[in-house]
Amino acid sequence: MNIAARIQSVRDQVSDAEWQIRVDLAACYRLIAMYGWDDLVFTHISARVPGPDEHFLINAYGLMFEEMTASSLVKVDLSGTKVLDTPHMINPAGFTIHSAIHQARHDVGCVIHTHTKAGVAVSAQAGGLLPLSQVSLFPVASIAYHDYEGLALNDAEKPRLVADLGNRSHMILRNHGLLTAAATIPDAFLSMYLLETACQTQLLAQSAGVTLTMISNEILAGIMAQAQTVTKGLGGSLAWPGLLRKLDRRDSSFRN
DSSP: OOHHHHSOOOGGGSOHHHHHHHHHHHHHHHHHHHTTOOBTTBSEEEEEOSSSSOEEEEOOTTSOGGGOOTTTOEEEETTSOBOSOOSOOOOHHHHHHHHHHHHHOTTOOEEEEEOOHHHHHHHTSTTOSOOOSHHHHHHHTTEEEEOOOSSSOOGGGHHHHHHHHTTOSEEEETTTEEEEEESSHHHHHHHHHHHHHHHHHHHHHHHTOSOOOOOOHHHHHTHHHHHHHHTTTOGGGGTHHHHHHHHHHHOGGGGO
């Protein structure tokens, strides 16, 4: 029996709105694993629980991303205290980053943080993310940077992180990794897909050892309006149903 089948369902303990967020967040974890962006049991994705309470969902520490289910997600408050009984624990270092953003940005419903090889490699480059490809233009148009301050255990770092992010949706944590913040889980996932792909593409282009051509500022300036046209104004929700179908064909236990 796999671990997903052994986790007790919390479906009857939460609202319909929360259950939907749980299903989408568990799917997001599975997708991160499927694309190879996970880091064993480290890094995190968090989502805001609908309603007036400042409650959030985050992964159970110790479960692989490919094992995540709607019921295994842990509901916490802004201090990281569990507000729904569960045998699972969370990683306090992981929630430091997420709680800072959720507390400051009420427009943010989901935060994704990764430690991919490509993301960390670009985060260590003084020039950061470069406008080298079409896909890079979307994150470059809303990119923020935050200098490395060690493991995310210090609450004093929170205001600096929040100030560096501002109202943007993509962030490169110097010498650390990538982060996206968006109103919905599908939008945060699409933002991470674009940011990660841009980092991978940049490293491939740089590895050729030739002079690279940058995309002009004039084109960059109009890219966000063009993005709205390409996605029909739907953002990440345009691709999300297809991604869920892809997961269901592989293993639908994330819905448990």
